[in-house]
Amino acid sequence: MNKTAVNIVWFKRDLRLQDHAPLYNASQSGNPSILLYIFEPSLISDPHYDSRHWTFVWESLKEMQLKLEKHGHKLLIVCEEAEEIFRKLSELWQIEAVYSHRETGIDLTYKRDQQMARYFANEGVEWHEYPTNAVQRGLKNRDGWRKSWNEIIKSPQQKVDLDRLAVVEFTAQSLRRLNQEIPDVFMSSNAAFQTGGESEAWRLLESFVHKRCSDYNASISAPGPARTGCSRLSPYITWGNLSIRQIVQYMDEHYSDAPSKKGLRSFKSRLGWHCHFVQKFESEPRIEFENMNRGFDDIRTDWNQENFNAWKEGRTGFPMVDACMRSVMATGYLNFRMRAMLVSFLTHHLWLNWPEGSLHLARQFLDFEPGIHYSQFQMQAGTMGVNTIRIYNPVKQGMDHDPEGEFIREWVPELVSVPAGLLHEPWKMSRMEQGLYRCRIGQDYPEPVISDLKISYKHASSILWSKKGSPEVKEENRRILQMHVKKRS
Secondary structure (H helix, E strand, O other), rough: OOOOEEEEEOOOOOOOOOOOEEEEEEEEHOOEEEEEEEEOHHOOOOOOOOOOHHHHHHHHHHHHHHHHOOOOOEEEEEEOOOOHHHHHHHHHOOOEEEEEEEOOOHHHHHHHHHHHHHHHHHHOOEEEEEEOOOOOOOOOOOOHHHHHHHHHHHOOOOOOOOOOOOOOOOOHHHOOOOOOOOOOHHOOOOOOOOOOOOOHHHHHHHHHHHHHHHHHHHHHHOOOHHHHOHHHHOHHOOOOOOHHHHHHHHHHHHHHHOOOOOHHHHHHHHHHHHHHHHHHHOHHHHHHHHOOOOOOOOOOOOHHHHHHHHHHHOOOOOHHHHHHHHHHHHHOOOHHHHHHHHHHHHHHOOOOOOHHHHHHHHHHOOOOOOOHHHHHHHHHHHHOOOOOOOOOOOOHHHHHHOOOOOOHHHHHHOOOOOOHHHHOOHHHHHHHHHHHHHOOEEEOOOOOOOOOOOHHHHHHHHHHHHOOOOHHHHHHHHHHHHHOOOOOO
16 A cells, blocks of 8 residues: 655754744645654653653643644644654655754753664655754854854744645544553643743743843842843743744844843843853763863762752752742742852852752753753853852852842741841841741751851862862863864954
């Protein structure tokens, strides 16, 4: 029996229907397409991910499905490993070509793509992969990268005419062979988390450009105000509800009537840095497991599970650290500075190595983007080598960015009655004050896991600065700069 020739558009972390190169090019090919998303069991169970991520994906897919149904199309959503589902589909149709974005993801997805490349080659299937947000594969250095990035971001978007899109129609018999059972937990929305989908992404972009950008620079460092003053677009970028090109071009189009041009310029600059760090991970993905600068491999060799548990559960006895950890666990969001502070506290004050902490925070961040995550984690841990060492004092961060303690009291209710003057260092309260404010240190709220921040600061600082001067670190720095930084003429 002759099988119908089809293409497959394989959606990954690109959950949108416009400015989508794979979808656009498949629509121009002449063959009908299967629009496919795969919930992969191996990825679901990977320690980087949590059900919050897959709920966001499910919400995004539901919206895509509704839009496609208005044009008479179906999005096929399955729960199987990638090779298995493609084998099943190849029994039903003649797969001519697969179209997808190239994913800069964790090691598991990279190896999956290597496996699928071999499978497609053996089956005679053409696999057309397209760059994501102008990130390039195979770069040896950064010469010309910024110019290329700007040209792509400014180039015309690839708009898909959904009315003219030819999509495969499925029979009940063909669908029975595919596992379409999605775990119920993914379909249970939680109002504490942002909702996935293109429409919510556009709503946030429009409100930021036309109103909220006025508060951007003033609120970006404070965990409470950042929840409204920042763009809040990060999960929508991570999961591809919007492309960077769509965001930049919309901001450029409305720049003249924006209430804060400075706010838009600052945000636009960070979009460029976003892609810079993803490109860094694309070029050197081993940093998921190893120090970027191998000269730091002999530090932080001891492990204290009790201190690590206190950090990841938000019970270190340092109010700003605990508030930030509890907040991100409950909502999936935390502003950049406070993320950096959490990493700094783990790797500098507790002097624990970063890998276990990186997995824990990956599960919490709704916007977990591997390229950003591992580059920033190592930068804050001081293992990049080429960056300035920053050791955050969590008490000072609280006083500077939550001076009245509103954010702390929201997430650390044990301290709700403690006045601002005592809130950031509650261990300094006298017994009488602890009774008066109904917060007994060591009972109602933990004692600090470290006794003196000055000592932990000095310990970390002396080791890291000493290592920066070592021949091994300097040699690695030269390699890192050559690969990841544009040469100056």
